Amino acid sequence: MLRVAFIGGGGVGKSTLAYAFSSYCRKQGLRVGIANLDPGCKHIKYKPAFDVRRYYSLDKTMRSAELGPNGALKRIHAALLTNKKAMKELDAVDADFLFIDTAGSLELFLTEGGASFIEQAADLVLFVCDNEAVQSEGDFVVLKAINAIQRLKYCLPTLTVINKGDLLKRKKAKDGQTLLGGMGAVNAHLHALLGEIGKRERLLVVSAVERRGFRELFDAINESKCECGDME
Ligand SMILES: Nc1nc2c(ncn2[C@@H]2O[C@H](COP(=O)(O)OP(=O)(O)OP(=O)(O)O)[C@@H](O)[C@H]2O)c(=O)[nH]1
Ligand SMILES: [Mg+2]
Numbered sequence: 001m002l003r004v005a006f007i008g009g010g011g012v013g014k015s016t017l018a019y020a021f022s023s024y025c026r027k028q029g030l031r032v033g034i035a036n037l038d039p040g041c042k043h044i045k046y047k048p049a050f051d052v053r054r055y056y057s058l059d060k061t062m063r064s065a066e067l068g069p070n071g072a073l074k075r076i077h078a079a080l081l082t083n084k085k086a087m088k089e090l091d092a093v094d095a096d097f098l099f100i101d102t103a104g105s106l107e108l109f110l111t112e113g114g115a116s117f118i119e120q121a122a123d124l125v126l127f128v129c130d131n132e133a134v135q136s137e138g139d140f141v142v143l144k145a146i147n148a149i150q151r152l153k154y155c156l157p158t159l160t161v162i163n164k165g166d167l168l169k170r171k172k173a174k175d176g177q178t179l180l181g182g183m184g185a186v187n188a189h190l191h192a193l194l195g196e197i198g199k200r201e202r203l204l205v206v207s208a209v210e211r212r213g214f215r216e217l218f219d220a221i222n223e224s225k226c227e228c229g230d231m232e
Helices: 014-027 058-065 069-081 084-091 112-121 131-135 137-154 179-193 214-228
Strands: 002-008 032-037 097-102 124-129 158-162
Touching (some): 002 214, 014 032, 014 097, 014 124, 137 158, 158 214
Parallel strands (some): 002 097
């Protein structure tokens, strides 16, 4: 089984992508389970094989621990790690791919509880950004830098996925490159700067609503498998 965590900021489309991409993978003949790790989500598009809300409620934790949403998320992820029943249920999901749909928080995976949880629960991370991330070079560099620090914490192979590709305007930039091409250059530059953290990676542009880019994502995940160590 390959366990793939979908991580990224709020509203970038992690849940929609997990759902849409799971049906693509099923069509390729794979058994796919999705685990919901967002204790605060109110709507869910898929039938989760594991649902953290069975064990923890974001609202209740916020009230009982007198914390804001980010603090409560961190508290819940730290508690999950030592919750044998929940971790056993998560481990017991029987599938070829387990997609772990996480809460929209970049901070969560920079800190011990969230990072340790993801390191234990996943083999591969999809760092999901949306179209807005690649429409400003500054924003994208910041996101990539945050992800680089996250990776120092959770030490897992990671693919960067740009979702909402349908909203991406391939405008000509001043230097004649497409905006996305310009981002490719920024990405390459970042990799030179952060070379010790990760290998070279290409940007994967997908659209969860239009179900585009899934073949490339599927291939990239399969190519990453050898980096993910021994899996049964
Ligand atoms: N145009 C477009 N919209 C999308 C795409 N994927 C998701 N969305 C929309 O983006 C919004 C957020 O999607 P979610 O899947 O809930 O995003 P999320 O990252 O799981 O959000 P949080 O869990 O709250 O962090 C919804 O309105 C989706 O319909 C896409 O590929 N294209
Ligand atoms: Mg979500």
